Amino acid sequence: xxxxxxxxxxxxxxxxxxxxxxxxxxxxxxxxxxxxxxxxxxxxxxxxxxxxxxxxxxxxxxxxxxxxxxxxxxxxxxxxxxxxxxxxxxxxxxxxxxxxxxxxxxxxxxxxxxxxxxxxxxxxxxxxxxxxxxxxxxxxxxxxxxxxxxxxxxxxxxxxxxxxxxxxxxxxxxxxxxxxxxxxxxxxxxxxxxxxxxxxxxxxxxxxxxxxxxxxxxxxxxxxxxxxxxxxxxxxxxxxxxxxxxxxxxxxxxxxxxxxxxxxxxxxxxxxxxxxxxxxxxxxxxxx
Amino acid sequence: xxxxxxxxxxxxxxxxxxxxxxxxxxxxxxxxxxxxxxxxxxxxxxxxxxxxxxxxxxxxxxxxxxxxxxxxxxxxxxxxxxxxxxxxxxxxxxxxxxxxxxxxxxxxxxxxxxxxxxxxxxxxxxxxxxxxxxxxxxxxxxxxxxxxxxxxxxxxxxxxxxxxxxxxxxxxxxxxxxxxxxxxxxxxxxxxxxxxxxxxxxxxxxxxxxxxxxxxxxxxxxxxxxxxxxxxxxxxxxxxxxxxxxxxxxxxxxxxxxxxxxxxxxxxxxxxxxxxxxxxxxxxxxxx
Numbered sequence: 162x163x164x165x166x167x168x169x170x171x172x173x174x175x176x177x178x179x180x181x182x183x184x185x186x187x188x189x190x191x192x193x194x195x196x197x198x199x200x201x202x203x204x205x206x207x208x209x210x211x212x213x214x215x216x217x218x219x220x221x222x223x224x225x226x227x228x229x230x231x232x233x234x235x236x237x238x239x240x241x242x243x244x245x246x247x248x249x250x251x252x253x254x255x256x257x258x259x260x261x262x263x264x265x266x267x268x269x270x271x272x273x274x275x276x277x278x279x280x281x282x283x284x285x286x287x288x289x290x291x292x293x294x295x296x297x298x299x300x301x302x303x304x305x306x307x308x309x310x311x312x313x314x315x316x317x318x319x320x321x322x323x324x325x326x327x328x329x330x331x332x333x334x335x336x337x338x339x340x341x342x343x344x345x346x347x348x349x350x351x352x353x354x355x356x357x358x359x360x361x362x363x364x365x366x367x368x369x370x371x372x373x374x375x376x377x378x379x380x381x382x383x384x385x386x387x388x389x390x391x392x393x394x395x396x397x398x399x400x401x402x403x404x405x406x407x408x409x410x411x412x413x414x415x416x417x418x419x420x421x422x423x424x425x426x427x428x429x430x431x432x433x434x435x436x437x438x439x440x441x442x443x444x445x446x447x448x449x
Numbered sequence: 450x451x452x453x454x455x456x457x458x459x460x461x462x463x464x465x466x467x468x469x470x471x472x473x474x475x476x477x478x479x480x481x482x483x484x485x486x487x488x489x490x491x492x493x494x495x496x497x498x499x500x501x502x503x504x505x506x507x508x509x510x511x512x513x514x515x516x517x518x519x520x521x522x523x524x525x526x527x528x529x530x531x532x533x534x535x536x537x538x539x540x541x542x543x544x545x546x547x548x549x550x551x552x553x554x555x556x557x558x559x560x561x562x563x564x565x566x567x568x569x570x571x572x573x574x575x576x577x578x579x580x581x582x583x584x585x586x587x588x589x590x591x592x593x594x595x596x597x598x599x600x601x602x603x604x605x606x607x608x609x610x611x612x613x614x615x616x617x618x619x620x621x622x623x624x625x626x627x628x629x630x631x632x633x634x635x636x637x638x639x640x641x642x643x644x645x646x647x648x649x650x651x652x653x654x655x656x657x658x659x660x661x662x663x664x665x666x667x668x669x670x671x672x673x674x675x676x677x678x679x680x681x682x683x684x685x686x687x688x689x690x691x692x693x694x695x696x697x698x699x700x701x702x703x704x705x706x707x708x709x710x711x712x713x714x715x716x717x718x719x720x721x722x723x724x725x726x727x728x729x730x731x732x733x734x735x736x737x
Contacts, residue, residue: 272688275672283690289648317605320646321672321688331648358608360577360619384563384609386677400560400609402571 162408165419165449172445173199173227174438175378175422176206182434185210186218193222195438199418201228201376202260204253216259227418228311228350228376229253229262233324234270235295236288238281242273243291250299254308263417264311264375265303266350267296268324275322288325296347297339304346311375312336313350316358318389329356329365336373343372351410352378352422354393357401363409371414379403379449380423391426395440397448407449419449450696453707453737460733461487461515462726463666463710464494470722473498474506481510483726487706489516489664490548492541504547515706516599516638516664517541517550521612522558523583524576526569530561531579538587542596551705552599552663553591554638555584556612563610576613584635585627592634599663600624601638604646606677617644617653624661631660639698640666640710642681645689651697659702667691667737668711679714683728685736695737707737 165171174197176188183191185206192200207215219226232253237243257265269292272280296310303310314332315324326332332349340347349369356362366374381399386392396403407419421441423429429437453459462485464476471479473494480488495503507514520541525531545553557580560568584598591598602620603612614620620637628635637657644650654662669687674680684691695707709729711717717725 272672275688278672280672280688283688285646285690317646318674318677321670325646327646328648358573358605358613358615360615382609384560384566384568386606389674389677400563400568400571402573 162411166446169196169442169445170198171418172197172442173201173418173420174441175201175230175420177203177230178421178423178429178441179434179437180206181430182437185215189215189218189222189224191434191438193224195442197438197442199225199227199420201226201230201266201420201422203230204256207256207260212256212259219260225418226260226262227420228264228266229257229260231266231268232299232310233267236270236273236291236325238273243295246270246295247298250295251302254299254303254306258306258308262308264309264348264350266311266313266376268313268315269296269326271319271321271323271325280321285320285325292325293335293338296335300339300347309345309375310347311350312347313352314355316355328359328361329369330361333365333369333373343370345372348373348375350376350378353401353403353406354378354380354382357382357406362406366409366413369413374410374413374415376420377407377410377415377417378420378422380421388426391424393423393425395423395429396421396444403449419445421445450699451704454734457484457730457733458486459706460485460730461489461706461708462729463489463518463708465491465518466709466711466717466729467722467725468494469718470725473503477503477506477510477512479722479726481512483730485726485730487513487515487708489514489518489554489708489710491518492544495544495548500544500547507548513706514548514550515708516552516554517545517548519554519556520587520598521555524558524561524579524613526561531583534558534583535586538583539590542587542591542594546594546596550596552597552636552638554599554601554664556601556603557584557614559607559609559611559613568609573608573613580613581623581626584623588627588635597633597663598635599638600635601640602643604643616647616649617657618649621653621657621661631658633660636661636663638664638666641689641691641694642666642668642670645670645694650694654697654701657701662698662701662703664708665695665698665703665705666708666710668709676714679712681711681713683711683717684709684732691737707733709733
């Protein structure tokens with residue numbers, strides 16, 4: 162297991178962590194001048210600044226992209242809706258390629274309409290079948306441009322509205338079905354926030370192995386958690402034994418960045434962006 | 450699958466559903482006069498009225514107890530704490546027996562201290578081992594008095610502070626380890642709120658079978674959910690396909706009550722208790 166205590170060379174910042182404070186061009190500059198070597202930006206943040214300008218900034222600063230957020234959201238109530246999702250995922254693959262991302266992260270979607278509070282149906286198995294079909298179609302295109310897809314199993318709390326892939330086992334079953342040869346084109350993003358509770362976590366990380374472990378995300382689970390989506394904690398402030406999980410991931414062959422992704426309406430998004438990044442650096446060394 | 454549309458003979462009311470409105474003696478009377486045949490009371494509600502008085506009321510009204518809430522909370526930071534938990538579970542078994550409950554429901558506990566916001570450690574595997582030991586010890590006693598124990602896997606949202614048994618598969622693994630012969634002394638409580646998202650739900654319900662399926666709880670998952678604990682929905686108001694899950698449970702051999710358990714600070718706990726019970730009856734017929 163790598164020693165993170167002496168530096169932050171393996172720290173990546175998911176740019177949602179300081180999205181409330183700064184636009185993406187500023188985030189890139191603030192990360193670069195702190196010696197942070199990687200980021201993972203969101204599509205809407207890229208769109209605000211402009212894809213080409215972001216690509217230029219990435220090149221000029223030498224930053225890497227540990228991932229690109231995000232594709233997915235495949236299920237829809239209509240065939241037209243599902244086709245629109247596929248088209249949008251193709252664009253996401255292209256953007257990820259333009260920015261030379263390590264992978265495109267997939268938040269696969271749940272019950273159509275649930276995110277807006279009005280689910281179109283309650284058949285989660287139908288959504289899961291649509292997710293499988295959507296990933297298969299996107300994978301076909303992503304292979305042609307050489308962009309790995311990382312399925313992110315989301316915490317079961319988000320099963321209805323954000324992602325109906327909710328365990329690492331389920332994500333790996335999808336990977337095995339759609340990329341039997343473990344080609345590297347399809348894998349998983351392991352976010353400790355989503356998977357820390359899973360009694361099968363250690364065995365499924367071992368099953369994933371190097372070829373399937375495309376991204377590793379960290380933050381912490383607070384007790385109490387005051388908001389289902391936007392009350393993630395800074396590493397060390399919650400109950401997740403992050404070093405133990407990182408140990409499992411590295412034992413399975415992962416050697417990439419540890420990406421900090423914190424959504425925090427009441428706390429970290431209220432603070433100065435520089436303080437947030439400096440804290441991420443410190444906690445990366447002490448609590449990851 | 451039983452037809453619930455014509456009456457509510459298989460409806461049970463978990464008394465937490467109207468705990469904000471009425472004490473337990475009133476709840477018993479209100480249920481009985483509506484032809485509700487079963488309840489599942491909580492220990493603290495029983496304590497307020499008095500165990501013997503509740504037992505008398507239960508006998509006089511002819512109500513059954515589909516379960517008794519609850520035992521569990523086994524993990525503790527110290528040996529003395531774990532012993533205190535075992536002692537308390539023994540008392541819970543005795544109370545359940547006095548009230549002639551169908552089972553004692555176990556909410557097994559999580560990381561010691563997490564419920565108060567200060568986890569004593571982050572080792573969930575240690576808590577899981579303590580849970581296994583605690584159930585084993587309680588089972589030994591419960592067998593002597595003939596009180597079945599129902600492990601309730603809780604939604605992963607509660608893994609830190611309430612229960613580190615978070616999937617039906619995990620609960621059934623415990624059952625197999627501690628009651629290999631499927632004696633009926635140890636089983637599970639399947640609450641749709643906790644398990645609806647699980648991609649392995651159907652197969653694990655089938656695995657459980659008649660001997661392990663000791664209780665079936667219903668409510669609904671709202672989108673959005675505004676509070677992690679106390680924003681459960683009335684059946685039909687959320688995204689859970691309850692009839693489908695009930696179909697699986699009954700196909701596996703379950704033929705008991707469908708117990709409504711709704712914690713709802715902002716909605717159902719604000720309404721008149723009679724309205725809540727009448728709605729439970731109506732939704733039991735239309736949405737369960």
